[in-house]
Amino acid sequence: MASRTNRRTARKTRRTGGSTAARRRRLPLRHLLPLLLLLALAAMLMLRGYVHSEILADHRIRPETTADHVPEKILEGGPVIDTRGPKATTLDVPDHRIVLTFDDGPDPTWTPKVLDVLRKHHAHGVFFITGTMASRHPDLVRRMAAEGHEIGLHTFNHPDLSLQTRKRIDWELSQNQMALAGAVGIRSSLFRPPYSSTASALDDHTWPVTRYVGSRGYITVLTTDDSEDWRKPGVQEIVHNSTPKNGKGAIVLMHDSGGDRHQTVQALDRLLPELKQRGYRFQNLTEALDAPSAHTEVTGPDLWKGKAWVFLVGASDTITDVLVVGLAVIGFLVLARFGLMLLLSGIHVRRTRRKGFTWGPDAPVTEPVSVLVPAYNEAKCIENTVRSLMRSEHPIEVLVIDDGSADGTARIVEDLDLPNVRVVRQLNAGKPAALNRGIANARHDLIVMMDGDTVFEPATVRELVQPFADPRVGAVAGNAKVGNKDTLIGAWQHIEYVMGFNLDRRLYDVLRCMPTIPGAVGAFRRSALDRVGGMSDDTLAEDTDITMAIHRDGWRVVYAEKARAWTEAPESVQQLWSQRYRWSYGTMQAIWKHRRALVERGPSGRFGRVGLPLVALFMIVAPLLAPLFDVFLFYGLVFGPTGKTIAAWFGVLGIQAACAAYAFVLDRERLTPLISLPLQQLLYRQLMYVVLLQSWITALTGGRLRWQKLRRKGQVAAPPGETPASRQAGKQAVDQGAAR
Template sequence: MLDELVELSAAPSRRRAVHAEYATPRRAVAHWVLLVAVLGVLTLALGLQTISSSVGEPGTVEPEAAVPVPAPSGGGAVIVRDGDHLAGVALPERTVALTFDDGPDPVWTAKVLEVLAREHVPATFFVVGSRAVEDPALIRKIVAGGHEVGDHTWSHADLATVPSWRANLELSLGQLGLAGSAGVSTSLLRPPYSSSPRALDAAQLRAVERATDAGYLVVLTDRDSEDWRRPGVEQIVANGGPTGTDGEVVLLHDGGGDRAETVAALPGLIEKYRAAGYRFTTVSDGLGLAGGANRPAETLPSLQGRVLGVAVHASSWLVVVMAWSMLIFGALTMIRTVMVVALARRHVRVSARRVAGPESLPPVSVLVPAYNESVGIERSVRSLVASNYPDLEVIVIDDGSTDGTGDVVESLGLAGVRLVRQANAGKAAALRAGTAAASHDVLVMLDGDTVFEPDTIRLLVQALRDPAVGAVSGNTKVGNRAGLLGRWQHLEYVSGFNLDRRLQDLLGCITTVPGAAGAFRRQAVEEAGGLSSETLAEDTDLTMAILRAGYTVVHEERARAWTEAPGSVNDLWRQRYRWSYGTMQSMWKHRRAVLDSTTSGRRLGWIGIPYLVFFQVLMPLVAPAIDLFALYGLLTGNAGPVLAVWLGFAVLQMAVTAYGLHLDGETLRPMWSQPLQQVFYRQLIYLVVIQSIASAVAGVRLPWHKLHRSGEVVVRA
């Protein structure tokens, strides 16, 4: 499909209408569906990562002091529903169930299982679902070892403090985690941050009631080893050991942190219970539950659990990739910003040296391609005639206009101005016709809506004194800045396009001499193959071809040209859509520049094109995800860091803009609109690029977009 990007042929047989190149494009919606789907997947991934993130470190967060309420009747540690009230069921005398929370952990759970196997002791493991799907083999090993598993929620959430919908989700996902990892379901639940029935407060009791209503046996504790405090091996044994002959449910941990003390204390604890004549059992076996608490999961929950496991792994990978992408692009943006600012002043000195010394005033042919430019063509042509350049011919190429553009030019009757009429064939064809009609070897090209200052041409051609220079880029200025959209584009031209060209000039890799203002050596244009209709960005295509022909391209910021920027969002979208699409066509067409032997060709292939790929293709693709991650940070308790980063970049961007305005001799007054530019305008441009990329990959043939003109170009001193 990519080869089709450069096949926008100018052959008449392919043009089905007189103004086909200016027609409205076929609109495609598939890529917008794809974009929404991708952002939806990212949102789901972030949501899954959020709910999979443990609340604090499991097993290390001590519950806040609360006012206890009367414990369920019966006094046992296992809470069940008995009619309309709760009852506590105890294990039989001299029966002990060792229970482990917060796993599985690949290190500590494995070590606990080794001790239990050596001592021939069964146990009950209350498993965090999100950890279970990360290590399903370990869950299967627990079950295969004769142990049983219980639900410890999906993310170790405090069921007493989360909303009811979140509590239900925690329990359901916890079950799916077990079903997907080991193919089992469980009727046992231990709420995180719980201890004995006597320590329940009102909120915890309500959470226990909801769990028993859902059919769970809620397993609390008789003996808390407090191993999560890491008090030392002897203290863990003392805390968890027997004090009489009552049945005991003992709380230990195999996850949530360093459990070396737990593993070391386990043999001593087992020995202490054996010495007291206790029998080791699982919770369900101690209660005499027929068939136990674990049963094979049904087919659908097992499948759902496996899908959930895949989604957790994929979302984790995706979040990591996006985090690294943000880091990489953030670093590249910072490097680019530093280089642009650091080298801009140097470019001022380099550019000044180019125009120093005796002037070179060769004869110049000015080419003005025009299609339906009747609104602004008179002002444009008069600005050229008013130039202080001594030997100048102006050639206006009317590309099949239907609004009387050619008639306007003829009616002016200006000396040195020639009109060439042709059937509509596109801007590149118009420039080819103008080049053929030109009398001189220095060509200056500008759009039909552009106004030159009196010394613009004189300044443009000075750099061509160096025979190695094939083209010179002028400084394009926005002439219609009255509205907010105009101000945003003005700031973009100053701090983006023109500062970028200064940097690219010093690096020898200017990729675009803008159609609004450029001077060319005819020989360089001919050696580059002339103006091509194979792309929609004929200016970028020609510039790259001139570089590959062995010439250098430079930027002259004093040669100012005032152009009319799009005055509506729709026109801006259409303009940037064409620019972005044409730039990608040009990059693909000149992709073999990496193999060019000329210095300028290598700079294009090794610096210029990668620069465009990173900052005009990949960056817009990543930008919506970056914004989504930033919004995610704001909504998940990371507002401080997110706002700090955003404000840091905003301040940096404003400083760069102010510097660019200073270099261009512009007032700082429009900068008040820049914060709004970051919120709205940047997103719009990114979406345009995304649409262009999708169209390019899909092989959509994009026609030329003719923009509306108002003629409201103000030349500012």
Template structure:
């Protein structure tokens, strides 16, 4: 016959803590958004870094040998400087005995400063065609370059061949480079040199529209007369010879200060300058060439170009005449430069700051990735080795805890609105092979849970069931009420949505034959595993929880007795003050308290309980968020365990560091692995990154398969593991990040009730 004990009274007004918890709950959505923003920020930093390194977009020429029938002969046969003033294509040649020294592909932190030093020592100006991504990464070099008096032009942002690019891509390449120059040196420029360009006779029908468009935008396109081919590294003497124009012809000479090993260029440059000066040549910039040509025609140069930032005042440059070292400073030589102002200036500075963040963040993240990778692999190794040892130790024929425990035990079932599940729970307990008393503590349910429990107990003929009603006070209070009401010295705690096998209680209490054992963790199983979400959680329970518990048990630092199935000495529970309401993880809290009180906590894998896992992503998020945040609260509450002495300090010395590393720190930074994998697939080597990811997945699969073998589970669920790694694990990362943010901001939450369906019936119905 079912006996009941009811405690009822007037419902009290919410306490100050409950009101604070309600306010904190209202703040969770912003914290979720902040967690997503953190991950988005990390992803953005890596995408920016990959884009800056020009590893997307193809650093290669995409066209070959096209015809040039649409290109005017005057351009094909003209000089290396192409303008479109007045809408008409006009070329400018370099005057005799004049060298317009140009460098491509920079700036480079190793070679460009050496080039600048050589130019300054020899009082020679040059024009540098810069790659925007490199400008963003090394803005200080560009600033020095401009302040030294050299001229700069655009060489696109990512060094991509513009011939087959869309108009939008062409505009983007130019605009981004202008922003980089504005942020680095406070200027914009009207000069442009296309990657992979050479002399004007190489202009074809594919590139001609690009030059026309840029000319209409106010850009001056610059080609070469003489190519040193220094990128081939032919030797210093050949670089000097190939860069020397024939006779007394003037030339726009091409060299490189970046893009590879430029040691030969650095060695050849001073020799080349001395050689050309000895021959009576003048060194000037591209603007200097145009100035000489326009002055010769009796026209003044304004340097104003449409489509680009107008100049508020040109910067100074240097030049030499007749091979002498005499410095001539003139505002007109820097007509290609314009002062960056307004939005262009501020956007440029913002770009430089963002790139600086990416440049510094990536090395730090790389080190973090290495640490996380080692920790993850180390954890897998520890789990497998120690779990195997635990299995062999506990399954020896002669293994035993002591004399069989046959005395009755109390089973406490806290229940809040469990009308769908409570009957199944009691039905499973009615089949227990061990003598028990059942105490159902109804925590202020509003769905008739207590009445259903009484009716179920009556229908099952269970005379060992008591139903206690209390005002809604939370799960810890319900468990404490049950412990106080228990008549046995061993109490088993389970959730109201959980079902036991007939031998569960008997297996669970046998470790209490050892007087040092104060608590026993059982083996929780996912009952509703035949859905995608359920299968993911099933894998997690078998591998992530139970394999972990074998490891912690062997190390004698079990961190958590699961709420679904756990057993305690009643005196031990009372000794540590019962279930605490200080944290959301009352199970972790009391487990650590047991360790600190000197009790041993063990794992009994043969005691199995079947529980209903969350059936939706929203409910799963809510549950795991509570678990994660509650675990952090419990660890912080027991932080002084790190200094505990003697046997009771083992958890602080061993368990606390392992839990912090494996359950908080490593998972928080684990997204680095996935983000870096995606980064590598997009920007580096897709095949190699994919193989690395598959290798890690294979290691996890092997560990999971071993865990399934130990628990005698069916391997077919492992087919869901790849999808679990792609979707489910990412959600768990965000949950943990969300929990960390809540902890750092001081939020609090109450125990949250999950919606149950009652689909987990008796154990016999679970496959």
């Protein structure tokens, strides 16, 4: 006796996923992983957007101001300003020495060309790099140092420091140094402020910045000659602007980033040999001043912090590139799916709605049907469900299989004392076992399956079994509809059911690869069920599993749009999460279970090479990638281009709205719920994404997911439009079934 009790306890533990304490240990991590992945993805995108901020040329119109507080010796002094000590000093570059300086880089297109020209003419220069560009292209910074050039700071993301606080200035400098350390393992004491020019241009706004950066250990390097290459005035003009007068030394301003720099490269290739012939030497700043190098080696935590930063920036670029590919893939899938939906659903409608259409030579189907209603704790819903069946216009018997309910579900049905309604009781064993028990007890060869919270219209069973007039049909999918669509979550699911499910079923019907007979409304031949071994508990999506098995056995599976059933959709986010988590994970299990169909021959191979890829693409890959539209919407709103981003997002939304409207028209539904479509795309889609991501994590980590009973309110009733005539027809059908 004790052994039998232990076995029952073990079975119960397996069904429920283990003890409560064990679930507390397992579930939190699995629930947190999708959130952590989303946060990591958001962080990577924010990092990528930040380091890809646009760098403008060193030119802007400054407001008029005075230079009353700038020392005269600074205004009239040299371009190198040292404010590190108590007294500010300036230095000039000696005659016949030129320090070529390049701002705003490194740029992956133009910096290598500039470096090639300098190497060709054996010249050195100073590159004032921005932290954003150095973080993205550390290999170019390493090349600068390896080829003997000097590197200075030009802030992290190029703000006008005269408009910033000291805290922001410190941040710009430290981040710039961190990027330099991560790229090449050095620090630099050279600094050039963005939008700067000559020493004579210093004023009461910029001089305090110069003094402050000196107190932080930096030498400010301004210019004597501006090539004005940012204006693209022509190669000859750039050469002219960069040539010192009367053999004097100079610090020449050029750019290796910030736009098209082909004129700069061409001018540089002409300038270097011309001035070398006139006795000029092109040197680093410290070489020209005969001073110690401005570079010092970085070690310890600062070095590793810089390397980590450069690695993360590179990872963010890689991730973004992958996401862009994913966005292209999902864009193609969405358009392909919508195109197939519109084309094939139109074919399906024209075929099934044409005058005189019949499903097969044995139409109409009038033989009685067994309706199986598996029920577990459905006390709130079961009476509505059974009474809706009693109004059926087709002869039926009803079997309610009570799967160990603890709320009196079976007793409620028995107390109704309805004709042709039987209750079969069993210990709790799960829905597949309950359905198999019902199949074994069913009297008829056509079997309809429904959920215990679903309500049928009087014509549902009749319409559902008409496709069996074709002897090749083994199963039929009905038209499941949301009965409680008066809430926002209900309305979103209503859109999903009408557009995402029923349009898909029309598509799959035409392609002969229907992946799922909905548990809420489906019909089967007993012979088809017997040949595939009945309902299986190998997966959590027994409806998908049995449908795929029937396809592989050579039967046709079709969609009967007029066989409408009204089901109670989850009304809370938690309940919706639980339901879709099970669906997603169960679908993955079913695909994996039937994976051999990909390489088999005959009907199984046809389904495997057509149905399985479509299910994987449209039900797993596409929903997983769909939120990329919203991710890039947010990215574009923050980092630009805002207008194009909004236009693209609304363009995709417009396509979805058109398809949704088409689906609603086909199903003869009111279009009012589509008002909430934009909000559904922003919120509901993200929830489905996280659910699917969690399902992937569960599958990849080998986790097990238990069945979860959804709480029902029993508020779904027969839709309006029922008449006394239909009730009488239902009664006659019941009587006919009893007679048979």
